[in-house]
Amino acid sequence: METKEKSRKPPNKTPQSEGDQEDQPCPDTSCEKNEDQEPSSPKQGEFSDPVYKEIALANGAINRMNREELRAKCTELKLDTRGVNDVLRKRLKSYYKKQKLMHSPAAEGNSDMYFDYICVVDFEATCEENNPPDYLHEIIEFPMVLIDTHTLEIVDSFQEYVKPVLHPQLSEFCVKLTGITQEMVDEAKTFHQVLKRAISWLQEKELGTKYKYMFLTDGSWDMGKFLHTQCKLSRIRYPQFARKWINIRKSYGNFYKVPRTQTKLICMLENLGMEYDGRPHCGLDDSRNIARIAIHMLKDGCQLRVNECLHSGEPRSVPISAPIEGAPAPQPPKKRD
Structure with a gap:
């Protein structure tokens, strides 16, 4: 996974236009830069x-x-x-x-489970072997894996490829890295269309209405960089339901008391006595393996909490004192003015 991180890493800043709704500070003032810690049970x-x-x-x-x-x-x-x-x-x-x-x-009053479902997301995006500083990554695979936190099982999954517009021709490096071919993206829908289908899938599960849920990612980039950049490129307002998430790297490091160098996907699997199942850098396979780690952590007694949010267009840490709440019900994507 280290190769993926170095090669796909987006630029530190994404061009932003003034007045964009998704670039305004998160309404929850608990989103701060301080590092979160494992919550202690009693006061x-x-x-x-x-x-x-x-x-x-x-x-x-x-x-x-x-x-x-x-x-x-x-x-x-x-x-x-x-x-x-x-x-x-x-x-x-x-x-x-x-x-x-x-x-x-x-x-009394403590609950082992904060959410009914956890939705794991791990986007794949366009990339070059040596990305220039101003390179803008476009999402080319949109996968989601749904965990039932009561049965501790993967119960469903969603996957669609996405047609890139800014970089319609995939680099040889990107094809080799992700396994996503030019034909796959040529036949795919645009991001706006895929996002609508993903939202319909979430709505069918009654997430945010009947059931409490939250998104989980392997790091900050999926929501804080890839989705944020893609929404700007597609002229879509950043979805409210994706403003907060669980960064499993932080959760894993805090729970097992290990340094961040041991929180890469392969390393987490190995430390838990598991092997990677599938093809590395396939978004759906990555999501399934991240879900396996999350399930293992839940079985070990970890209470997976929201620890990051999007604040003024940048990912920020959420302190453990923040109130526990699920993601809002997903709504159809809105076009930016």
Whole structure:
């Protein structure tokens, strides 16, 4: 995945016209530049409950276990034994914490699940082997993978290719990297048409109306760069439902306490004891593998929260103090004036 990031990385600034609705500051003032952290379950005054002393003792014992002991304990508790030591420790700590809090007054009002569904998105875009500083990436694959957070399963997916307009002829590098051929994009619909079909798919799932949901991406670029740039090129207002998202790299790093260098897709899979399934840089396959990581994290006790938003046309961090809310119901795309 590192090759993809270096080769496709868009310019730092995208040309913006004054007065564009999507470039105005996010109405939620909780979108800030500060790095988010893993949320702590209790408030400061709630640590007096004896259950937290029991949790601390259990954590201390887990920290002293070697790999064989960690795997043996996971086997005993019928937990997944795959993953590096840090992953196994976090898995056991989350299990014991959940068990201890299950019947404790300290857990009242807390919910394990913030959303009914998580929608994973991983766009593929036009690129050159050495992108010039002013290169504008156009989305050429629009994939979505839907996770049911209650069953912890992938329940559906959406995929359509997109016809590029600014760079109608794909570079040889782009074709080799993504596996998307010239014929595929020549026969595809425009981005405006594909976005309408994607929104119809989301509406059919009753997301944002009957069910609470949120988008999840592998990094900031999909929403903060690719979608933002594409909407400008297509003269479409940036969709409100995509203004906030879960950046799984941040969530993974904060939850398992690992540096950002270990949060690339392949690295996350390997640390969790999994292998990449499919063709790297295929948007749908990437989305499915990102979804597998998200499911694994949910099983390990991670509460995936919104941690990024679009603010004045740039991706910003959302602090953990921000209120928890799902994405709004998707509406048909609106043309810019």
